Amino acid sequence: MANWQGGIDGRLACDHKDCMTQTPRPLDTHLLAHDRVYRHLRSRIMYGDLAPGQSLTLRGIGKEFGVSMTPAREAVRRLAAEGALTMSASGRVSTPALSNERIEELAALRALIEVELASRAMPRAHYALIDRLQTINNAVSEAVAHRDAVSYIRSNLEFHRTLYLRAQAPAMLAMAETVWLQLGPTMRALYGRLRRTEPPHFHKLIIAALRAGDEPGLRLAVRTDVTQGLRMLAT
Numbered sequence: 258m259a260n261w262q263g264g265i266d267g268r269l270a271c272d273h274k275d276c277m278t279q280t281p282r283p284l285d286t287h288l289l290a291h292d293r294v295y296r297h298l299r300s301r302i303m304y305g306d307l308a309p310g311q312s313l314t315l316r317g318i319g320k321e322f323g324v325s326m327t328p329a330r331e332a333v334r335r336l337a338a339e340g341a342l343t344m345s346a347s348g349r350v351s352t353p354a355l356s357n358e359r360i361e362e363l364a365a366l367r368a369l370i371e372v373e374l375a376s377r378a379m380p381r382a383h384y385a386l387i388d389r390l391q392t393i394n395n396a397v398s399e400a401v402a403h404r405d406a407v408s409y410i411r412s413n414l415e416f417h418r419t420l421y422l423r424a425q426a427p428a429m430l431a432m433a434e435t436v437w438l439q440l441g442p443t444m445r446a447l448y449g450r451l452r453r454t455e456p457p458h459f460h461k462l463i464i465a466a467l468r469a470g471d472e473p474g475l476r477l478a479v480r481t482d483v484t485q486g487l488r489m490l491a492t
Contacts, residue, residue, distance in 0.1 A: 291328035294318065295335050302341045302352060303438045305410045305445030310354035313342070340439040352442045360443060363436050364487040368480045370433045371417065375463070375479040377424035382467045389419060390467070394460045406448045410441070416460060417483075420467075440487070447487065457482055 298318070301307055318329040333350055336342045344350055355363070393416045400409035414437055421430050459482035466475035 290322075290324045291331045291335075294322045294324055294328055294332035297322065298332060298336060299339075299341065299438065302336070303410075303414070303434075303441040304407050305441050305448070306407050307352045307442055307445075309352060309442040309446055311352045311442070313350045313352075315348075315350070339435055341441070353439060355440075355443050360440075360487055363440055364484045366436050367433070367483040367487070370429055370436070371421065371483050372476045372480050374421040374424045374426060374429055374433060375475055376472060377426055378420050378422075379467065379470070379472055379475060381423040381425070382420070386419070386423060387464060387467050390416060390460075390464055393419060394464070397457065397460065406445050409448060410444050413457070420463070443487075459485075 307313075313333075315326050315329045315333065318324075318333065319326050322329070333342055333344065337344045337350075340353065342350055343353055353359075393412055396412040397409060397416065400406075400412055418430070418434075421433065424430070459478045462478035463475060463482065466472075466478055
């Protein structure tokens, strides 16, 4: 039999194991649905699965994820607050179609934030990390060979995220990911324009600088890598 006790907040608490597997309340289910939609849409936007200016509807999102309009709307509002989606006064939802000025601004932010993250990560860049970066860069090469834009963007960002995690600067990394999120659809357009046939050259320079402990070389390689392509798109 379950043993119910008063909790510190005045609510009843149960110490019986059966109470740990209770059916979620409707509110809990709603929150889970909202978070699931948010996370899936966020990944699709960040990795360029959606084109710049692509229209979405709450009804379509709800149908795709098997949820009602309410969690779909809340997920969209959350993404709009991050700059990943735009919402018009009429309720039209779309991915951002960035102006050249906005691309330049975000490229400058990447240069500031990511160079600092890389610099902070360098003292903790052990050989296992460098080997992991090389493995990820091989995946980037495979994506290029198969002309798979989404896999290319995903593995490219994984390369950067894996390095930056060693910086132990979660607030800065969160800022970088917000920039990646806003740039996702544009990165897809950039990939198509460049018609890349080989992996980013500057990834090799980043790895070489880490092996050599060359911080100035690392900062230059990261800055060039994160800005070169975007600035080509803005010209």
